[in-house]
Amino acid sequence: xxxxxxxxxxxxxxxxxxxxxxxxxxxxxxxxxxxxxxxxxxxxxxxxxxxxxxxxxxxxxxxxxxxxxxxxxxxxxxxxxxxxxxxxxxxxxxxxxxxxxxxxxxxxxxxxxxxxxxxxxxxxxxxxxxxxxxxxxxxxxxxxxxxxxxxxxxxxxxxxxxxxxxxxxxxxxxxxxxxxxxxxxxxxxxxxxxxxxxxxxxxxxxxxxxxxxxxxxxxxxx
Amino acid sequence: xxxxxxxxxxxxxxxxxxxxxxxxxxxxxxxxxxxxxxxxxxxxxxxxxxxxxxxxxxxxxxxxxxxxxxxxxxxxxxxxxxxxxxxxxxxxxxxxxxxxxxxxxxxxxxxxxxxxxxxxxxxxxxxxxxxxxxxxxxxxxxxxxxxxxxxxxxxxxxxxxxxxxxxxxxxxxxxxxxxxx
Numbered sequence: 001x002x003x004x005x006x007x008x009x010x011x012x013x014x015x016x017x018x019x020x021x022x023x024x025x026x027x028x029x030x031x032x033x034x035x036x037x038x039x040x041x042x043x044x045x046x047x048x049x050x051x052x053x054x055x056x057x058x059x060x061x062x063x064x065x066x067x068x069x070x071x072x073x074x075x076x077x078x079x080x081x082x083x084x085x086x087x088x089x090x091x092x093x094x095x096x097x098x099x100x101x102x103x104x105x106x107x108x109x110x111x112x113x114x115x116x117x118x119x120x121x122x123x124x125x126x127x128x129x130x131x132x133x134x135x136x137x138x139x140x141x142x143x144x145x146x147x148x149x150x151x152x153x154x155x156x157x158x159x160x161x162x163x164x165x166x167x168x169x170x171x172x173x174x175x176x177x178x179x180x181x182x183x184x185x186x187x188x189x190x191x192x193x194x195x196x197x198x199x200x201x202x203x204x205x206x207x208x209x210x211x212x213x214x215x216x217x218x219x220x221x222x
Numbered sequence: 223x224x225x226x227x228x229x230x231x232x233x234x235x236x237x238x239x240x241x242x243x244x245x246x247x248x249x250x251x252x253x254x255x256x257x258x259x260x261x262x263x264x265x266x267x268x269x270x271x272x273x274x275x276x277x278x279x280x281x282x283x284x285x286x287x288x289x290x291x292x293x294x295x296x297x298x299x300x301x302x303x304x305x306x307x308x309x310x311x312x313x314x315x316x317x318x319x320x321x322x323x324x325x326x327x328x329x330x331x332x333x334x335x336x337x338x339x340x341x342x343x344x345x346x347x348x349x350x351x352x353x354x355x356x357x358x359x360x361x362x363x364x365x366x367x368x369x370x371x372x373x374x375x376x377x378x379x380x381x382x383x384x385x386x387x388x389x390x391x392x393x394x395x396x397x398x399x400x401x402x403x
Contacts, residue, residue, distance in 0.1 A: 010243070010247075013247060014247075017250050020294070021294050021298070024287065024290055024291055024294065025291070027287065028287055028291055032283070032284055032287045032288075035280065035284055036284055036288065039276050039281070039284065040274075040275055040276035066275075067274070067275060067276070068273070068275050070273070094263070094264060094267065096263060096364075097260060097263075097264075099364040099365065100364055100365055100368045100369075101365060102361070102362055102365040104361035104362075128361055185295070185299075188291060188292065188295045189291075189292040189295050189296065190292075192287065192288040192289075192291045192292055193288065193289075193292045195284065195285075195288045196264070196285055196288040196289055199276075199281065199284075199285065200264070200267065200285075203267065203268060203271045203274065204267075206271055207270060207271050210272065
């Protein structure tokens with residue numbers, strides 16, 4: 001491979017990168033981002049008044065995402081309350097991805113009794129440094145057992161029983177444009193990444209809650 | 223003889239540009255490889271989830287885009303410091319080669335490139351470990367491997383290969399000049 005041979009790849013390479021970024025950016029703004037902001041949610045769920053939402057001033061876009069889980073609300077709740085890097089369950093999302101950012105996440109694969117008690121004021125760590133870095137933790141701002149949990153940074157988790165064996169899990173998040181250094185970075189890095197991790201969390205809770213027929217029928221939180 | 227050697231070698235500006243461009247291209251390639259890896263792993267997890275009411279195909283595409291966009295933006299942001307490191311590395315290799323024989327062999331040029339890249343890598347590691355307190359622990363292993371060790375290994379390999387090619391290019395041009403004269 002000589003330098004002239006190599007240089008013949010230069011223009012097509014940079015052209016491909018530019019086209020990829022422009023196409024992805026355009027698709028994201030026009031089609032993908034609107035889908036991200038309401039992934040799985042019905043029109044009714046988008047306007048649903050959720051607990052905790054009023055306490056957070058909406059200074060940025062709000063996402064509402066939902067998923068149906070074929071398990072009782074008590075089982076879904078049991079997985080939800082052991083969320084957090086410091087609570088044995090991780091965030092039920094893509095731990096291999098979180099660990100590329102020093103999260104030190106170990107996903108729990110079973111419900112642990114010691115993590116079933118969650119109180120207002122408790123901290124849920126996003127990463128291992130949550131104890132010393134406030135940006136790496138969220139504080140529980142409110143709880144309605146087996147129905148709702150909301151965090152101080154504008155993140156609400158709601159469970160709506162559909163019937164005895166199915167539950168609707170609804171998550172609402174208020175994005176703060178200054179969460180990264182500049183709003184442009186927040187919208188191009190944090191917001192799409194947040195979709196990946198949050199939808200991954202919802203899918204992770206669904207997989208775990210639906211996996212064990214015994215838990216599904218009995219309700220693990222009881 | 224001296225005149226032909228000078229003509230055969232790349233100028234300082236071209237050398238710096240080549241180093242900068244090679245490092246930025248590597249950064250984007252690395253981000254593309256990461257995107258591919260992340261797409262495969264996230265797809266496997268999504269496919270393992272039954273009955274996604276938001277739609278399987280739409281969820282997959284939305285997740286792929288959600289992974290790709292931040293990775294490419296981070297690569298674009300990293301391009302500025304990476305270009306600087308690439309340019310400085312190429313100039314350092316050029317200086318090292320200029321100290322020796324008039325036209326270095328590709329083997330010697332490759333060794334010089336590797337030496338410069340290893341020294342820069344070790345300096346960076348020393349700065350992070352001694353100056354900023356970064357340490358290798360089981361908790362930080364994945365993070366450091368992804369953000370530091372793999373990029374530095376790629377950087378060192380690229381520095382070696384690029385130096386080798388630079389010397390080959392000089393040799394060819396020198397031969398061509400010699401034949402013309």
